[in-house]
Amino acid sequence: MAESNLTGRVVGIDLGTTNSLVAYMEGDAPVVIPGVDGTNLVPSVVALDPVPAGGGRPTVTVGNTARKALIETPERVIYSVKRLMGRGLEEIQDELRMFPFRLAEDVEAGEVPRIQLGELRFTPPEISAYILRQLKRNAERFFGAPVTQAVITVPAYFNDAQRQATKDAGRMAGLEVLRLVNEPTAAALAYGLDRAKVGTIAVYDFGGGTFDISILKLRDGIFEVQSTNGDTHLGGDDIDNLLLTIALDEIYAEHGVNLRSHPGAVQALRKAAIEAKINLSTEQATQFDIELPNGDRYQREIPREVFEMLIEPVLERTAGPCKRALSDAGLTPEQIDEVVLVGGSTRIPAVRQLVDDLFHLKGRGKKPHTELNPDEVVALGAAVQADILAGASKSTEEMLLLDVTPLSLGIEALGGTVARIIQRNSTIPASATEHFTTGVEGQTNVAIHVVQGERELASDCRSLARFDLKGIPPMSAGLPRIEVKFLIDADGILRVTAREQRSGQAAKIEVKPTYGLTDEQVESMILDSFDHAEEDFAKRLLIEARNEAETILAAVERAPESPAWAFLTGEEQAAVAAARDRLSAVKLGEDPAAIRDATLALDQATRRFAELMMEAAVTTAIRGKTMTEAGENLGEAVTAPHAMAPAEFK
Amino acid sequence: MLKVLDSAVPIACWSCSIGHNDSTLFCPHCSKIQPPPGGDFYQVFGLDRRFTIDLPVLEHEFHRLSRKVHPDRFARAEENERQWSLADTALLNDAYRTLKDPLHRTEYLLKLEGAEIGEEHSGKERKDPSRVPADLLEEVFDLNMQLEEMRMARKMGEDDPALEASLSQAKSKFDGLLVAVDQELVAQWTAWDAGDATVRKTAQKTMVSLLDRRRYLSNLVRDVTETLGSTTSSQR
Numbered sequence: 001m002a003e004s005n006l007t008g009r010v011v012g013i014d015l016g017t018t019n020s021l022v023a024y025m026e027g028d029a030p031v032v033i034p035g036v037d038g039t040n041l042v043p044s045v046v047a048l049d050p051v052p053a054g055g056g057r058p059t060v061t062v063g064n065t066a067r068k069a070l071i072e073t074p075e076r077v078i079y080s081v082k083r084l085m086g087r088g089l090e091e092i093q094d095e096l097r098m099f100p101f102r103l104a105e106d107v108e109a110g111e112v113p114r115i116q117l118g119e120l121r122f123t124p125p126e127i128s129a130y131i132l133r134q135l136k137r138n139a140e141r142f143f144g145a146p147v148t149q150a151v152i153t154v155p156a157y158f159n160d161a162q163r164q165a166t167k168d169a170g171r172m173a174g175l176e177v178l179r180l181v182n183e184p185t186a187a188a189l190a191y192g193l194d195r196a197k198v199g200t201i202a203v204y205d206f207g208g209g210t211f212d213i214s215i216l217k218l219r220d221g222i223f224e225v226q227s228t229n230g231d232t233h234l235g236g237d238d239i240d241n242l243l244l245t246i247a248l249d250e251i252y253a254e255h256g257v258n259l260r261s262h263p264g265a266v267q268a269l270r271k272a273a274i275e276a277k278i279n280l281s282t283e284q285a286t287q288f289d290i291e292l293p294n295g296d297r298y299q300r301e302i303p304r305e306v307f308e309m310l311i312e313p314v315l316e317r318t319a320g321p322c323k324r325a326l327s328d329a330g331l332t333p334e335q336i337d338e339v340v341l342v343g344g345s346t347r348i349p350a351v352r353q354l355v356d357d358l359f360h361l362k363g364r365g366k367k368p369h370t371e372l373n374p375d376e377v378v379a380l381g382a383a384v385q386a387d388i389l390a391g392a393s394k395s396t397e398e399m400l401l402l403d404v405t406p407l408s409l410g411i412e413a414l415g416g417t418v419a420r421i422i423q424r425n426s427t428i429p430a431s432a433t434e435h436f437t438t439g440v441e442g443q444t445n446v447a448i449h450v451v452q453g454e455r456e457l458a459s460d461c462r463s464l465a466r467f468d469l470k471g472i473p474p475m476s477a478g479l480p481r482i483e484v485k486f487l488i489d490a491d492g493i494l495r496v497t498a499r500e501q502r503s504g505q506a507a508k509i510e511v512k513p514t515y516g517l518t519d520e521q522v523e524s525m526i527l528d529s530f531d532h533a534e535e536d537f538a539k540r541l542l543i544e545a546r547n548e549a550e551t552i553l554a555a556v557e558r559a560p561e562s563p564a565w566a567f568l569t570g571e572e573q574a575a576v577a578a579a580r581d582r583l584s585a586v587k588l589g590e591d592p593a594a595i596r597d598a599t600l601a602l603d604q605a606t607r608r609f610a611e612l613m614m615e616a617a618v619t620t621a622i623r624g625k626t627m628t629e630a631g632e633n634l635g636e637a638v639t640a641p642h643a644m645a646p647a648e649f650k
Numbered sequence: 651m652l653k654v655l656d657s658a659v660p661i662a663c664w665s666c667s668i669g670h671n672d673s674t675l676f677c678p679h680c681s682k683i684q685p686p687p688g689g690d691f692y693q694v695f696g697l698d699r700r701f702t703i704d705l706p707v708l709e710h711e712f713h714r715l716s717r718k719v720h721p722d723r724f725a726r727a728e729e730n731e732r733q734w735s736l737a738d739t740a741l742l743n744d745a746y747r748t749l750k751d752p753l754h755r756t757e758y759l760l761k762l763e764g765a766e767i768g769e770e771h772s773g774k775e776r777k778d779p780s781r782v783p784a785d786l787l788e789e790v791f792d793l794n795m796q797l798e799e800m801r802m803a804r805k806m807g808e809d810d811p812a813l814e815a816s817l818s819q820a821k822s823k824f825d826g827l828l829v830a831v832d833q834e835l836v837a838q839w840t841a842w843d844a845g846d847a848t849v850r851k852t853a854q855k856t857m858v859s860l861l862d863r864r865r866y867l868s869n870l871v872r873d874v875t876e877t878l879g880s881t882t883s884s885q886r
Contacts, residue, residue, distance in 0.1 A: 178725050222713050389725035400717055426747060429721065429740040487740055490721040 010149045010178060010390045011139050012382025014186075015128060015166065017082040017209030017235060018344070020044050021379035022135040022150075028395030030190060030383035032376050033142045035063060035134075041375060042138070043067045046130045047077040048118040058118065062134035071271075074100060074263040076118040080237055083209050084124040085169075086162035088515045089113050094233070098241050100263055112517055125165045125517065126525050129172035133527055136173055144541070150175045151386040153378050154492075155210040156182035157230030157321075157406045159452050160464050161515045163493050168522045178389050180491040183207070184214035185403050186381030187342040188223055190372055192399075199337035200226075202325075204355050204368070205378075206318060207343035209235040213322045215329045215336070221398035227328035227425045228406045229321035236277070236345040238314050243273035246310075247288060247298065255296045265293060280307050281347045308350045315354050322358050328425050333360045339368040346374050402427050405488050412449035412458035421486055424454065431487040435501075442474040446482060450494065467496060473503045545592040549583055549599050556580050556606060564612040572608055579605040664730075675719050675738045683719065686737040690762055691745035701759055701839030703749060712746045753864070756835060756857060765854050767861055783863050786827075790870065793820050800877050814878065821874045824867055831864045 012030070014021045019041040023032045032040040047066035049059045050073075061069070070077045083095050089109050095101060104114040104121040114121040132152075139147045152175075154166050163180055170177035181189075184203035191201075197218050205212040212230035216223050247269055252258050259265045272290055279286040280302065288300040326333065336359050345351060356362050372380065387396045404425045410418035411434065421432035436446050446469040453461030472480050481501040488494055499505070517525070556576065559565050565573070583598040661672045666680035673689035673696075676682065692699050695711050717723070719742060724735040748754045760767055782790050796817055803810045835857060842853040 179722070220713065222716070224713075385722075388722055391723065391726065400713075400720055400722060402716060402720075427743040429736055430743050430747075431737075431740040432744075487736070489736060490739075 008149070008390075009139075009143060009145070009147060010151060010386035011135075011147055012186075012379055012384070012386040013132065013135055013150050013152045014183070014376075014379035014382055015082065015131065015152055015154075015169075016044055016378075017080050017207060017237065018044055019208070019375060020131050020135055021376060022139050023376075023379040023383035024139065025383050025387035025393060025396075028393065030380040030387075032379055033139050035138045036141070037064060039064070042131065042134055043079070044082065044131050045070065045077060045079040046081070046117075046127050047073070048120060049076075051119070058120070060130050062130050070267045071264050073118075074267050075102065078115055078117055078122075078127055080209055081115070081124050081127040083233065083237075084113060084115070085128065086124075086159070086165035086515055087113075091515075099237075100266070112515065112521075123517065123525070125169040125522075126172060126527075128166065128169035129525070129527050132169055132173035132175060136175060141544075148174065148176055149178050149386075151179045151181055151382045151389065152177055153183045153186045153382050154180050155207075155230060155232055156184050156205075156212040156214050156228040156403075157210070157232050158182075158492070159232075159407055159462055160492070160494050161462075162232065163491060164516050167491065167493070168517055168525075171522055172525050172527055174527065177491075179385060180493075181382055181385045181401070182212070182214065182225075182228065182403055182406075182492075183210075183378045184212045184228070184340075184342060185216065185223065185225060185401055186379075186385060187340055187372075187377045188214070188216050188218075188381065189384040189399070189401060190377045190381035191340055191369060192218060192223060200331065200335060201338045201340060202322075202336045202359060203340045203342060204318070204322070204346065205230075205342040206345040206351060207235050208345070209233070209237050211235060211318050211321065213318070213325045215325050215331065222400050222402060224402045224427070225404045225425075226331070227325045228404055229325040229328070230406070231317060231321060234314070234317055235343075239277055239311050239345070239348075240270060240273050242310055242314065243276060243302075243307075244270050247273065247290075247300070250300065251290075251292065251298050255292055255294070255298065257292050257294055257296070259292070262293060276302060277307075277348075280304050281349060304349075311348075311350065315348075315351055318351075319354065319358060333358065334364065338366070340377075341368045341370050342374050342377050344375055346370070403490075403492070404428060405430060405492055407452045407462070408454055409464075409486060409488065409494065410451050410453075410458070410461065412451060416458050417456060418451060418453075418458050418461060422488060426488075428488050428492055429490055431485060433483060433485050436469065436482045436484060437478050438472065438475070438480050439477055441477050443477065443480075444472045444474055445470055446472065448484065450486070450496075464494065467498075469498050471505070472500055473505065475502070541592040542590060542595070545595040545599070546587055549587045549595050552599055552602055553580065553583060553587075556602065559606070559609060562609075562613055564609060567612045568609055576602070576605045576609065675715065675742070683724070683731055683734050683738065685734050686741050691748055691758065692762075694742055694745040695749070697749075699759060699762065700843045701756060702836075702843050703755065705750060708746070708750060712742070712750075715742055752832075752835075753861070756839070757861065760854060760857060760861075763850075763854060765858050767858050783866060786866075789820070789823075793817075793870065793874070796820070797873060797877055804877075817874055817878060821871060821878070824871050824874070828864065828867050828871065831860055831867065835860050835864075 009024060011033070012023045014023075021032055021040055021042065023030050025031075034040050035042050042063040043066070045063065045066040047061050047069040049061060051058045066077060067079075070079070078101065080099055083099070084092055084101065089107060089111070092101075092113060096103065102116040104116045107113050112123045114123050115127065136147055136150075150170060152166055152170055154163055158166070166180060167177050184205040187203050187205060188201060198220075199218050201216050201218060203212070203214045203216070205214075210230065210232050211234040212228065214228040215226045217226055244266070248259055248266070259269060269290060272288055276286045276288060283304070285301055285303040288298060288302065290298045292298055326336075339355060339359050339361060341352070341355065346355075352368065355368055361368065384396060384399070385401060387393050388399055388401070391397070405422065405428050406424060408420050408424040409422040409432070410420040413419040421434055422430050436448065438446060448467040448469065449458060450464045450467065451458050451461035452464050455461050467484075469482055469484070472482065479502070482498055483501050484496060484498045486494060486496055559576070568576070579598070579602040583595070583602050586594050586598040589595070662669050663677040663680060663682065663684065665682040666677060668677070668679040670678050670684075673687045673693035675684060675687065675694070677684055687693065695708065695715075697703070716739070719735055719738045721732065721735050721739060724732045727735070748758050757767055796813060800810065800813055800817060803813065838853045838857050838860065842850050842857075845853060
């Protein structure tokens with residue numbers, strides 16, 4: 001892993017509602033990079049540790065460790081923050097009802113909402129930045145080199161503000177976001193990698209918090225999206241909430257216990273609900289069995305039929321977007337050659353049945369694609385796109401992704417109607433040029449309101465931004481001719497430029513995004529900006545290497561106490577001592593690579609000792625194991641943790 | 651405006667300084683990406699101005715140019731090349747979107763040729779009764795009455811199968827008229843593409859009025875479809 005020149009690698013990141021992953025291209029296949037605990041999925045959960053005894057800022061943990069804190073200190077933990085990304089206060093009322101998000105008390109309308117976590121407050125992009133930073137560190141640990149560039153996936157149906165918020169989060173985490181890629185398109189890339197196909201495919205992406213459908217045409221390595229549709233507030237979370245609500249109501253009715261006032265108990269119940277849901281994908285029935293705070297037990301059986309009846313309205317909400325996407329692409333279900341299933345919720349049999357019905361699969365002797373792990377496929381596709389952008393690999397040089405904008409772009413016209421300037425499902429980058437003039441004598445400002453959405457009235461669409469064209473030379477009303485160019489870039493984010501044509505003067509534009517952080521705000525929220533610096537990265541590697549050295553030295557220190565030690569020849573004992581002394585000396589130096597090498601040498605020198613110890617402890621000797629591995633299997637004999645176990649950096 | 655819209659005006663490549671025509675996305679000499687050219691959508695694809703287009707050829711050319719010009723190919727390039735790649739790709743996409751669609755292409759070329767035509771995608775509906783094609787006046791009047799009746803019946807939660815059948819019948823009739831308009835448009839394309847200045851002038855005029863008629867008819871069909879659609883869905 002410690003190859004010399006791996007800097008400049010671009011990683012692919014799936015920043016999910018429930019789980020997040022980072023992947024990269026190894027040769028010509030994308031691979032997920034495991035986290036410190038060896039698992040691929042990093043739960044999108046962020047927790048604030050208790051305030052340190054001496055005071056100061058508490059540290060932030062991410063992933064499985066954070067999830068453990070969910071039941072004990074729910075007020076210091078946040079999950080599903082993706083639901084809040086790029087959204088204003090008035091848009092998240094539903095979320096606030098269904099999820100234990102605690103808004104800071106002083107949040108006002110028009111501001112980016114801030115979440116109260118213990119004694120601190122964070123904007124949604126900051127929370128996401130902590131998740132991204134964890135993934136960045138996992139990748140850096142894996143490569144032994146800094147990672148500064150990434151492709152991040154977003155739901156295809158994310159609007160401008162949600163995309164911008166995701167990009168902001170990347171910047172805060174010290175990542176240059178080379179591209180935002182739509183999740184279903186990424187999945188198509190992951191599937192399309194090993195087979196140059198011609199055909200039309202539909203990607204049905206039902207994740208933890210969002211639903212997307214995309215229809216693509218594949219030809220000679222070009223992935224051309226024809227149409228996309230979806231719902232950014234529809235996912236497995238909604239199914240969990242259904243089960244949770246029923247359980248809470250029944251507990252209240254049968255036992256008189258209102259768990260809603262016990263956040264920790266609600267979390268435990270939610271966990272049980274998720275387990276029940278997962279069980280029902282393979283079992284015909286499942287059990288709820290929860291001990292209540294008053295000692296009672298809440299026990300309930302849920303047969304699969306009941307579960308399916310319960311979730312039908314949620315699943316049915318995915319049908320509309322699928323039909324609209326087909327109609328926008330001008331296709332009938334029969335014209336879809338293949339369907340790809342993405343997202344954990346597609347494991348539910350009822351979802352598969354619905355997809356089968358929507359695309360008339362069974363009648364045509366077809367089955368949806370599920371070969372790739374639905375939890376990982378988006379990250380794998382992001383890694384493919386990262387490789388395309390890096391432009392360094394033969395395997396992706398023929399591939400090109402042509403995506404579309406999910407929502408129409410319009411400007412508010414007289415009477416509050418919307419004049420559409422870029423239609424939904426236009427291939428991006430896309431542009432439109434509009435001309436504006438003044439209505440009053442000598443007017444020097446023109447205000448433009450840009451909206452996103454398909455409704456006729458601007459007030460029914462999503463307000464994107466208000467632009468003020470300033471510095472128009474004073475002229476008679478109607479005389480200035482201001483050319484405004486709207487451009488949706490390859491990330492699906494709007495850019496605007498303007499020019500007064502008669503004077504040739506570039507009009508100044510003041511962009512007031514309706515929802516979102518200003519550049520200065522983002523700048524001030526960059527997580528430990530030293531993350532950028534090479535020297536600090538080296539510092540971190542050094543600390544990590546020293547910790548590893550300490551661990552194995554401590555284990556070797558206690559080696560003579562083990563009966564196995566006596567079985568080593570004098571020569572072998574001397575070799576261990578030499579390697580130990582060498583590591584003790586090198587450890588004081590500043591070179592992490594040298595320390596790692598010496599650590600490895602000591603680990604090798606103790607190989608036979610580890611084997612002997614295994615033989616002594618268990619009857620079946622495990623040959624070829626190093627002390628490190630033996631230690632893992634024999635926690636009792638060697639108390640040190642895995643010598644190569646990562647140090648925690650906070 | 652002093653800018654002469656003549657593609658023969660040479661422009662110097664920013665990279666190799668050799669002159670080239672202002673209609674190319676790439677320098678023919680050093681292959682470097684160029685700032686967005688000043689030509690029209692046809693020039694982006696190196697096509698002559700014609701209404702009839704070979705769509706598979708257009709698609710193939712779109713893919714070939716996309717591979718070269720797309721921002722994905724310039725992710726790590728210098729800032730100015732990245733900006734040009736973005737602007738050039740937007741132009742390429744806008745051009746492809748316009749030319750591949752028969753109606754957008756017809757409107758676009760008519761405009762290039764100086765014809766004044768109504769805006770198709772301004773989001774404004776055309777319900778101006780004076781624009782009703784003369785031969786359809788009576789039928790349109792009847793149809794609008796029926797539509798109104800149907801909406802009222804819906805609101806009251808009533809079913810009127812006779813009215814529904816009559817509307818469906820009207821819809822198929824107008825659908826048929828739409829097909830006829832499209833066939834006539836294609837005939838005019840062919841005439842224009844092959845004709846001299848006089849033929850083209852006549853064809854252009856005919857196409858402008860055909861487009862007006864088409865717009866009117868498709869709005870009508872859409873209204874009927876919507877009204878009928880809401881009927882069937884509320885019956886479920």
